[in-house]
Amino acid sequence: xxxxxxxxxxxxxAIEVLGDRWxxxxxxxxxxxxxxxxxxxxxxxxxxxxxxxxxxxxxxLVAAGLLTQEPAPRGxxxxxxxTDAGIETVPIMAALGSWGLRHRETSYRLRVRAxxxxxxxxxxxxxxxxxxxxxxxxxxxxxxxxxxxxxxxxAAYREAVAxxxxx
Amino acid sequence: xxxxxxxxxxxxxAIEVLGDRWxxxxxxxxxxxxxxxxxxxxxxxxxxxxxxxxxxxxxxLVAAGLLTQEPAPRGxxxxxxxTDAGIETVPIMAALGSWGLRHRETSYRLRVRAxxxxxxxxxxxxxxxxxxxxxxxxxxxxxxxxxxxxxxxxAAYREAVAxxxxx
Numbered sequence: 001x002x003x004x005x006x007x008x009x010x011x012x013x014a015i016e017v018l019g020d021r022w023x024x025x026x027x028x029x030x031x032x033x034x035x036x037x038x039x040x041x042x043x044x045x046x047x048x049x050x051x052x053x054x055x056x057x058x059x060x061l062v063a064a065g066l067l068t069q070e071p072a073p074r075g076x077x078x079x080x081x082x083t084d085a086g087i088e089t090v091p092i093m094a095a096l097g098s099w100g101l102r103h104r105e106t107s108y109r110l111r112v113r114a115x116x117x118x119x120x121x122x123x124x125x126x127x128x129x130x131x132x133x134x135x136x137x138x139x140x141x142x143x144x145x146x147x148x149x150x151x152x153x154x155a156a157y158r159e160a161v162a163x164x165x166x167x
Numbered sequence: 168x169x170x171x172x173x174x175x176x177x178x179x180x181a182i183e184v185l186g187d188r189w190x191x192x193x194x195x196x197x198x199x200x201x202x203x204x205x206x207x208x209x210x211x212x213x214x215x216x217x218x219x220x221x222x223x224x225x226x227x228l229v230a231a232g233l234l235t236q237e238p239a240p241r242g243x244x245x246x247x248x249x250t251d252a253g254i255e256t257v258p259i260m261a262a263l264g265s266w267g268l269r270h271r272e273t274s275y276r277l278r279v280r281a282x283x284x285x286x287x288x289x290x291x292x293x294x295x296x297x298x299x300x301x302x303x304x305x306x307x308x309x310x311x312x313x314x315x316x317x318x319x320x321x322a323a324y325r326e327a328v329a330x331x332x333x334x
Contacts, residue, residue, distance in 0.1 A: 002271070005271070006213075006214035006215065007213040007214045007219035007274075007275065007277060008272070008273050008274025008275075008276065008277040008278065009195075009213060009214075009267070009274075009277040009278075009281075010263075010265075010267030010271070010273045010277070010278050010281035011191065011260055011263045011265040011267060011281060012190075012195075012213070012214060012267070012277075013267035013270075013272070013273055014263035014264070014266045014267040014271070015188065015191050015192065016188075016271075017271075018186075018263070019185075019186060019187060019188045019189075019191060020169075020186060020187065020188065021182065021183075021186045021187065022186075024178065024182050024186065025178075025179060025182065028176075028178050042220035046173075046174040046176060046179070047173035047174045047176075047179060048173065057241045065270070084267075084315065085270040088266060088269060088270065089266060091262045091265065091266075092259070092262040092263060092266055093178055094262070095258045095259040095262040096177075096181035096182065096185070096240070096259060097177040097178045097181070098177075099177075099181045099252075099256060099257065099258070099259055100176070100177030100178060100179070100181040100253055101177045102252075102255060102328075103180075103232075103252040103255065104172070104177070104180035104181070104183075104184075105175070105180070106175050106176065106177045106180055107170070107174075107175025107176075108175075109175065109177040110174060110175040110177070110179075110276075111175065111176075111177050112179035112192045114176075114178060115177075133324060156291050158220045
């Protein structure tokens with residue numbers, strides 16, 4: 001990663017961190033899949049990320065301030081947490097998903113979450129980000145009694161998995 | 168570019184097309200800079216895109232259906248046009264810009280457009296997309312008397328250039 005950005009453009013600034021084939025995929029799996037450990041990010045990857053690429057992307061996301069890596073006690077797995085900058089990629093994920101839904105072939109099972117994000121719009125993204133702040137940063141939810149966006153997304157995904165025939 | 172997507176995920180589908188260091192930069196310059204020709208995309212690049220990379224990215228954006236290239240008469244420059252899929256990257260640009268504004272250092276001159284996109288929100292993105300459909304696809308504006316988003320963005324940029332000291 002270069003230290004000097006290519007320009008002072010805000011769009012470019014985001015692309016310098018997220019503009020590669022894997023960084024957003026790793027963040028997506030942490031945000032929507034709740035995966036916090038190297039092994040589960042590797043084993044459950046829908047796109048079949050390679051071990052060395054995952055390792056490299058996790059390091060660069062930590063260096064760029066989107067993730068932190070908690071030091072693990074001897075013999076234990078270390079845990080990755082989203083920072084606020086990592087959590088605030090949710091609207092980017094939603095925009096990418098809406099574009100993909102509209103302009104590419106997608107599979108029903110893997111499409112439902114993008115559809116929910118699109119239908120829910122900014123209020124659902126904000127709730128999801130609040131829940132991620134609770135889980136990853138220990139910041140209490142502003143409204144603990146509101147329905148959980150993470151649960152709605154997980155339930156929709158489980159339903160789609162149950163309905164879709166194995167491929 | 169691979170023909171088979173890595174997965175059926177809508178977010179991944181967008182990343183397969185846009186997830187590299189330059190594709191969104193080229194689209195940004197066509198969308199916000201109004202640049203339609205190879206030479207102006209090359210000469211005015213804030214990030215100093217190399218000629219071979221620009222050529223390669225334009226080809227892959229045409230292959231992916233985000234741009235079309237009009238055949239040029241002998242000795243004339245050929246013109247690139249956005250397709251609807253290219254135009255509908257505007258919300259992705261806005262989301263990337265908002266993230267960059269919040270989490271990275273940006274320069275005043277190159278920040279103003281991302282700020283306007285953020286302040287205006289989805290209604291301004293929709294107007295901008297309608298104007299791009301008129302310019303690139305010949306589709307008449309639904310409301311020709313509404314203030315033009317492209318003009319507002321261009322005016323804000325000119326103002327910022329005038330105010331900022333040269334670097």
